[in-house]
Amino acid sequence: MSNSAYESLCDRFREIDKLQHAITYLSWDQMVMMPPKGSETRSGSIAELAGLSHAKLTAPEVEIWLSEAESTGDNEVSIREMQRVWRNANCLPAELVKEQIVAGSKCEMGWRTQRAANDWKGFLKNFKPVVENSRREAALRQQASGAKTPYEAMLALHCHGDSEALIDSVFKKLREVLPDLLQRVLETQGSLQGSQRAEYPIENQIKLNKEMLTTLGFDFTAGRLDQSMHPFSTGSAGDSRITTRYETDSFMEALAGTAHEVGHASYESMLPEASRGLPVGESRNMCIHESQSLLFEKQIFYSKAFMHFLTEKVHSHLSTAACLSADDLWKLGIRVAPGKIRVEADEVTYPLHVMLRYEIESALINGEIEAEDIPDIWNEKMMSYLGIDTSDDYTNGCMQDIHWTDGAFGYFPSYTIGAVNAAQIFSCVKSEHSDWQEQFKRGDVGFVRDWLSKQIWSKGCELESQELMQSATGSVTRAESLIEHLEARYLRGEY
Amino acid sequence: MSNSAYESLCDRFREIDKLQHAITYLSWDQMVMMPPKGSETRSGSIAELAGLSHAKLTAPEVEIWLSEAESTGDNEVSIREMQRVWRNANCLPAELVKEQIVAGSKCEMGWRTQRAANDWKGFLKNFKPVVENSRREAALRQQASGAKTPYEAMLALHCHGDSEALIDSVFKKLREVLPDLLQRVLETQGSLQGSQRAEYPIENQIKLNKEMLTTLGFDFTAGRLDQSMHPFSTGSAGDSRITTRYETDSFMEALAGTAHEVGHASYESMLPEASRGLPVGESRNMCIHESQSLLFEKQIFYSKAFMHFLTEKVHSHLSTAACLSADDLWKLGIRVAPGKIRVEADEVTYPLHVMLRYEIESALINGEIEAEDIPDIWNEKMMSYLGIDTSDDYTNGCMQDIHWTDGAFGYFPSYTIGAVNAAQIFSCVKSEHSDWQEQFKRGDVGFVRDWLSKQIWSKGCELESQELMQSATGSVTRAESLIEHLEARYLRGEY
Numbered sequence: 001m002s003n004s005a006y007e008s009l010c011d012r013f014r015e016i017d018k019l020q021h022a023i024t025y026l027s028w029d030q031m032v033m034m035p036p037k038g039s040e041t042r043s044g045s046i047a048e049l050a051g052l053s054h055a056k057l058t059a060p061e062v063e064i065w066l067s068e069a070e071s072t073g074d075n076e077v078s079i080r081e082m083q084r085v086w087r088n089a090n091c092l093p094a095e096l097v098k099e100q101i102v103a104g105s106k107c108e109m110g111w112r113t114q115r116a117a118n119d120w121k122g123f124l125k126n127f128k129p130v131v132e133n134s135r136r137e138a139a140l141r142q143q144a145s146g147a148k149t150p151y152e153a154m155l156a157l158h159c160h161g162d163s164e165a166l167i168d169s170v171f172k173k174l175r176e177v178l179p180d181l182l183q184r185v186l187e188t189q190g191s192l193q194g195s196q197r198a199e200y201p202i203e204n205q206i207k208l209n210k211e212m213l214t215t216l217g218f219d220f221t222a223g224r225l226d227q228s229m230h231p232f233s234t235g236s237a238g239d240s241r242i243t244t245r246y247e248t249d250s251f252m253e254a255l256a257g258t259a260h261e262v263g264h265a266s267y268e269s270m271l272p273e274a275s276r277g278l279p280v281g282e283s284r285n286m287c288i289h290e291s292q293s294l295l296f297e298k299q300i301f302y303s304k305a306f307m308h309f310l311t312e313k314v315h316s317h318l319s320t321a322a323c324l325s326a327d328d329l330w331k332l333g334i335r336v337a338p339g340k341i342r343v344e345a346d347e348v349t350y351p352l353h354v355m356l357r358y359e360i361e362s363a364l365i366n367g368e369i370e371a372e373d374i375p376d377i378w379n380e381k382m383m384s385y386l387g388i389d390t391s392d393d394y395t396n397g398c399m400q401d402i403h404w405t406d407g408a409f410g411y412f413p414s415y416t417i418g419a420v421n422a423a424q425i426f427s428c429v430k431s432e433h434s435d436w437q438e439q440f441k442r443g444d445v446g447f448v449r450d451w452l453s454k455q456i457w458s459k460g461c462e463l464e465s466q467e468l469m470q471s472a473t474g475s476v477t478r479a480e481s482l483i484e485h486l487e488a489r490y491l492r493g494e495y
Numbered sequence: 496m497s498n499s500a501y502e503s504l505c506d507r508f509r510e511i512d513k514l515q516h517a518i519t520y521l522s523w524d525q526m527v528m529m530p531p532k533g534s535e536t537r538s539g540s541i542a543e544l545a546g547l548s549h550a551k552l553t554a555p556e557v558e559i560w561l562s563e564a565e566s567t568g569d570n571e572v573s574i575r576e577m578q579r580v581w582r583n584a585n586c587l588p589a590e591l592v593k594e595q596i597v598a599g600s601k602c603e604m605g606w607r608t609q610r611a612a613n614d615w616k617g618f619l620k621n622f623k624p625v626v627e628n629s630r631r632e633a634a635l636r637q638q639a640s641g642a643k644t645p646y647e648a649m650l651a652l653h654c655h656g657d658s659e660a661l662i663d664s665v666f667k668k669l670r671e672v673l674p675d676l677l678q679r680v681l682e683t684q685g686s687l688q689g690s691q692r693a694e695y696p697i698e699n700q701i702k703l704n705k706e707m708l709t710t711l712g713f714d715f716t717a718g719r720l721d722q723s724m725h726p727f728s729t730g731s732a733g734d735s736r737i738t739t740r741y742e743t744d745s746f747m748e749a750l751a752g753t754a755h756e757v758g759h760a761s762y763e764s765m766l767p768e769a770s771r772g773l774p775v776g777e778s779r780n781m782c783i784h785e786s787q788s789l790l791f792e793k794q795i796f797y798s799k800a801f802m803h804f805l806t807e808k809v810h811s812h813l814s815t816a817a818c819l820s821a822d823d824l825w826k827l828g829i830r831v832a833p834g835k836i837r838v839e840a841d842e843v844t845y846p847l848h849v850m851l852r853y854e855i856e857s858a859l860i861n862g863e864i865e866a867e868d869i870p871d872i873w874n875e876k877m878m879s880y881l882g883i884d885t886s887d888d889y890t891n892g893c894m895q896d897i898h899w900t901d902g903a904f905g906y907f908p909s910y911t912i913g914a915v916n917a918a919q920i921f922s923c924v925k926s927e928h929s930d931w932q933e934q935f936k937r938g939d940v941g942f943v944r945d946w947l948s949k950q951i952w953s954k955g956c957e958l959e960s961q962e963l964m965q966s967a968t969g970s971v972t973r974a975e976s977l978i979e980h981l982e983a984r985y986l987r988g989e990y
Contacts, residue, residue: 019540
């Protein structure tokens with residue numbers, strides 16, 4: 001008996017998953033282990049695997065299987081997710097994809113030196129073709145997906161299920177509240193007591209970070225912690241790979257980074273086993289993914305109660321941190337200070353950085369502004385949202401991020417929608433566990449993991465993202481969730 | 496214009512090479528980095544890649560391209576090597592390959608506990624199907640390749656170009672000379688002066704090994720040194736991966752292992768760039784490969800002159816080794832002591848261990864003996880070659896090696912043919928560089944690398960292995976080369 005169309009699709013997607021596994025760990029190796037001279041051959045191998053994977057997904061039989069499988073009426077949700085992945089892979093002509101890779105890597109390579117040289121004009125020359133390609137991409141994706149605007153079609157790559165309208169409404173609310181909230185925080189937060197500037201040996205920091213990871217539920221028989229230039233998390237169930245960056249004169253950033261990445265890693269590790277290798281078994285979207293990392297970082301790690309627990313461990317591993325009390329560390333962690341750089345921004349100003357990028361990139365992709373217009377709009381918005389002058393400082397202005405250089409438009413919103421989701425989800429966890437602070441003080445976060453596993457991680461792609469938020473928290477994503485959290489922590493000093 | 500058949504072949508082999516690249520580094524990761532729970536998914540991914548690679552090699556168009564390309568008369572050597580790789584992949588039915596994998600992994604898994612339990616009977620039950628499968632394989636390979644015996648067809652997988660007749664003649668000579676030479680060495684070598692038993696912190700050993708690697712020409716911008724249970728070398732040009740195993744109470748074994756692996760790594764790194772990714776650009780065979788590792792280990796590392804250079808570095812990294820002089824270290828390194836275990840054997844007794852295995856496995860595959868006969872023959876030969884009684888000690892007798900468990904017959908000879916080749920090659924290097932010992936004393940081995948690069952590494956598979964030995968050393972592999980070396984070092988104490 002021959003396979004049903006659906007079984008053939010499952011086999012095919014599992015084959016693709018095995019190629020993606022290879023790409024995942026080869027890429028990890030490239031960033032964490034590989035010596036510099038291995039670069040060219042490695043890129044060639046990864047490109048070959050990506051090509052094979054793409055060919056397996058776009059082969060003519062897949063379209064036939066999809067329509068056959070759909071017609072049976074079974075496995076509806078699984079097939080919906082297969083369709084989505086298939087459509088994303090099929091709607092661009094190979095020629096455009098190639099052009100994008102060429103223009104994107106030229107722009108990114110140039111950016112590495114142009115950013116440092118504050119060379120906007122040089123960058124703009126490479127950036128304009130990237131924008132043009134992305135506009136073509138957005139138009140084609142809009143056509144294929146029925147998105148309301150070209151930008152929404154790009155958004156769907158990262159934030160599928162969160163419409164431009166929803167994201168717009170969240171930012172609208174944040175725009176009304178945050179600049180004023182920020183002023184109040186700046187007026188009320190006292191001067192900083194302790195300072196963490198001292199010498200902290202990296203081997204001690206590694207031990208501290210590993211101990212914290214274990215506390216946060218990370219399983220070292222199913223994962224690793226290493227170092228890289230930019231912290232990231234990758235891998236899959238059974239083999240999570242987290243990286244952190246250590247500085248010898250501070251330790252909070254590395255800890256916060258590790259806490260952030262373990263949120264990503266936990267989600268990927270705890271996806272539903274039965275549908276492993278199938279689209280429906282994957283993580284939902286980046287807004288949900290980022291909510292998991294931000295929940296571990298902002299809601300758990302930076303809480304007074306967890307910091308209380310952690311302080312003892314900090315003291316035992318880092319003798320030079322003995323002068324810092326739990327309260328010092330907490331205040332250090334939640335210090336608010338507006339600045340030019342997004343990745344260094346605190347929890348209150350970060351959404352403003354993202355909002356600015358969201359407004360610019362959506363207007364750019366929807367054809368309302370041109371690449372040339374970016375610096376002026378950037379400066380104006382930085383002044384209005386954060387009161388910071390970035391004129392003529394492209395390096396720390398509109399050239400600071402890598403995202404746009406290779407056309408990753410539509411990604412930025414996930415940082416802030418993720419932060420809102422994290423606050424909203426954690427507020428539910430808290431309401432069900434009134435002793436949460438006592439548990440955190442003992443280093444017990446198992447109840448949070450259990451909640452997330454049941455409500456989020458085990459769902460994979462069964463629900464669309466806003467259905468998932470609704471089922472987990474009783475509501476779609478609400479900007480108020482983040483605002484309430486920020487007010488409680490930064491104005492009332494509650495946790 | 497469409498590609499010529501030869502161009503199509505080149506493209507295809509380069510695609511396969513990119514898949515092999517992925518398998519190489521995923522396997523390295525599996526052995527060096529991967530957490531235990533990643534095992535199952537990783538094996539699945541590697542199997543998928545191996546299957547894709549095999550399918551690309553055995554696809555019908557390849558046979559057509561091969562015969563078309565051959566008929567043009569061009570690129571003769573390159574096509575010869577493509578034919579060889581293609582024939583090796585094509586001559587076994589898929590059903591046999593599958594049976595072999597199943598029986599082989601059952602036997603190997605069982606062996607892990609049976610060896611420790613000295614359970615020959617239990618092992619034999621799993622081992623007999625492995626032998627039967629290998630005999631079928633050998634018969635099919637003989638048919639496809641025109642080898643003179645079934646065993647020669649298996650040999651060709653690892654020692655292609657070195658005939659059973661040549662290997663036989665080498666072992667015949669060694670059999671005549673070595674047992675007697677061993678007795679004379681044992682009678683003349685004095686008692687050992689220094690002992691290396693002390694505490695050597697692993698981080699210091701790592702630094703020492705890395706410094707030695709740099710001395711031996713290893714480029715850390717194109718490679719790494721890590722730790723694993725069993726030292727090995729893998730990777731390709733631009734990205735060599737060497738591993739070593741450290742003990743805290745000794746350091747010479749790790750250094751020797753590192754020196755050995757850098758020989759393998761250097762060969763792989765310095766293969767001809769123009770034919771990278773094609774069979775003709777690969778390393779020749781395991782007899783040549785092992786000659787490179789043994790040249791670095793036995794001829795360079797264990798030489799009096801290099802040990803003289805290294806002693807200062809040992810002292811500077813390992814304070815507890817300060818009591819050991821250069822002469823102590825050299826004598827420690829070349830200590831001869833017959834024992835039951837091959838991997839612990841010294842340079843003089845090692846070939847006898849290999850000879851015994853060669854005699855048994857060739858008779859087994861050629862159908863002259865049965866698996867049941869192995870222990871008796873083993874014991875008899877151990878007594879005759881090394882004067883050691885292994886009766887009833889299967890653990891340290893015929894069950895000590897992993898090789899046969901999954902049917903890797905025909906590999907063992909490469910250890911000793913490699914040792915002979917190493918001695919023969921190095922004797923040429925010495926004859927052209929009469930100041931070799933002065934150079935080694937300064938830690939200068941560049942002249943050896945230059946020689947090897949020109950005569951061996953840059954040749955890839957252009958020449959058959961004995962043509963390569965002839966062109967590099969003026970003669971095919973001669974047992975006398977090893978005997979002369981052993982006599983000079985172990986009887987006359989020359990270097």
